[in-house]
Amino acid sequence: MNEELKRSGPDGLRAIWQSFFNWVMGIGPRPENxxxxxxxxxxxxxxxxxxxxxxxxxxxxLKERYSQWVEIHGLHIFSLLYAGLxxxxxxxxxxxxxxxxxxxxxxxxxxxxxxxxxxxxxxxxGGHETGAQNIVAGLILDYRAFxxxxxxxxxxxxxxxxxxxxGASRRNKTDDGxxxxxxEAGRNFLQxxxxxxxxxxxxxxxxxxxxxxxxxxxxxxxxxxxxxxNGHLSPGGGFSGGAILSTALxxxxxxxxxxxxxxxxxxRTFIVSSSTALMIYALSKGYSFFTGANHIHSIIPKGTxxxxxxxxxILPLNICVGLIVAGTLYGFYALFSEGDI
Amino acid sequence: MLEKLLLxxxxxxxxxxxxxxxxxxxxxxxLIKKIIGLNIxxxxxxxxxxxxxxxxxxxxxxxxxxxAGGWLRSSELYVNPVPAGLVLTGIVVSVSxxxxxxxxxxxxxxxxxxxxIDEALLKMTQEQEEIEARIDEAxxxxxA
Numbered sequence: 098m099n100e101e102l103k104r105s106g107p108d109g110l111r112a113i114w115q116s117f118f119n120w121v122m123g124i125g126p127r128p129e130n131x132x133x134x135x136x137x138x139x140x141x142x143x144x145x146x147x148x149x150x151x152x153x154x155x156x157x158x159l160k161e162r163y164s165q166w167v168e169i170h171g172l173h174i175f176s177l178l179y180a181g182l183x184x185x186x187x188x189x190x191x192x193x194x195x196x197x198x199x200x201x202x203x204x205x206x207x208x209x210x211x212x213x214x215x216x217x218x219x220x221x222x223g224g225h226e227t228g229a230q231n232i233v234a235g236l237i238l239d240y241r242a243f244x245x246x247x248x249x250x251x252x253x254x255x256x257x258x259x260x261x262x263x264g265a266s267r268r269n270k271t272d273d274g275x276x277x278x279x280x281e282a283g284r285n286f287l288q289x290x291x292x293x294x295x296x297x298x299x300x301x302x303x304x305x306x307x308x309x310x311x312x313x314x315x316x317x318x319x320x321x322x323x324x325x326x327n328g329h330l331s332p333g334g335g336f337s338g339g340a341i342l343s344t345a346l347x348x349x350x351x352x353x354x355x356x357x358x359x360x361x362x363x364x365r366t367f368i369v370s371s372s373t374a375l376m377i378y379a380l381s382k383g384y385s386f387f388t389g390a391n392h393i394h395s396i397i398p399k400g401t402x403x404x405x406x407x408x409x410x411i412l413p414l415n416i417c418v419g420l421i422v423a424g425t426l427y428g429f430y431a432l433f434s435e436g437d438i
Numbered sequence: 439m440l441e442k443l444l445l446x447x448x449x450x451x452x453x454x455x456x457x458x459x460x461x462x463x464x465x466x467x468x469l470i471k472k473i474i475g476l477n478i479x480x481x482x483x484x485x486x487x488x489x490x491x492x493x494x495x496x497x498x499x500x501x502x503x504x505x506a507g508g509w510l511r512s513s514e515l516y517v518n519p520v521p522a523g524l525v526l527t528g529i530v531v532s533v534s535x536x537x538x539x540x541x542x543x544x545x546x547x548x549x550x551x552x553x554x555i556d557e558a559l560l561k562m563t564q565e566q567e568e569i570e571a572r573i574d575e576a577x578x579x580x581x582a
Binding site: 180183184186187188190191194195196198199200201203204205206207209211212215216217219220221223224230231232233236237241244245248249251252254255256258259262263330331332336402403426429432433 | 447449460461464489490494496509514520530531533540545
């Protein structure tokens, strides 16, 4: 072959092309000193297969060589490529966004385009139109009340979905006595360590936690109620107050055990209270929107700004939202740690 | 450009934070860490919105009494109340999505015993192949 390569002219080119073609198609001449390895048994699993799958490597076609190479190196190269491309994508996105941020109007300037006539309208007329001292509460629970209704519905739907996903499998455990989370050795693989040292077993006998909880729970409950009920007067409202109320429930569950909480806040209580709150919200706000849109006189009084009983529907709506949020957040905690509300 | 970025440092921090979150989301193979990345991106959005609503030297949008039984209603006194409402929406949706994603992750862990998405997908594919093979066998039996 070397003599052929040394020759010049079209014959030489043809010979080079011929040898290249033979190399690609794997039909070249056999070297004399070739050692043919034994054929591996065909049923070996992928990881135990020898790397040179073909007995005569130089005879494999380019396609075969390519697929063999892909089998050996493909995953590694793909993961490298994937990591590189993800970092590159993120860098490109961040630099584009940074270039945009550099062109934004200056931070905190009063002439920014975001502070336009919408804001002027909300601030100047929000007080006497909604009756709420807290303009944000008037905004989210009066002007944009259906948005907040959707939020509460999203939260409730998420809680029901988590209940469906996590509650159903664990309820089977109480039916036939066996947990679906135990492996062959009868050990629960959701708990690390031996079962008698599980997190909840230790927590139930915690004297310090109990005495602190006895002191703290009434204060937390009172704080949550204040934040919910003063939602139209001060920072806070249904969402933050509901979150505070749910921490009281979670603390009670940790200090006294889930059974104690279950006696006054069960799955049924959660479903009934949340759906009642959603229904009250939808009906009362539907009435208010209906009368407002049709210019019918609404029977809901606005009250004087700054009073606790003022701002029309905002106070009951805050209480509804607070109930939903408290139930949902406690439900998330109980479902993820105990598997049941 | 750097001066302008320093002027808008809250927005710049929000953008970098969202980049960190996106990288986390793409590169982590652990599902819990992916969800943490998603939450970092959410936080970046809240920071951006809160920064957009701020106005230098103005008070929170809660009406201040003017001392004579009325309320100060000038829009020159209060910051933008709209981003507060938008951030509230964002937080609620983020909490719901996080809880649902964590519940799905827990179910994947119960079924496949792993949090690594590649391993879980591999096991899912194997399971699927096993099921298909069993269906084929049953069909052959029926035909025979």
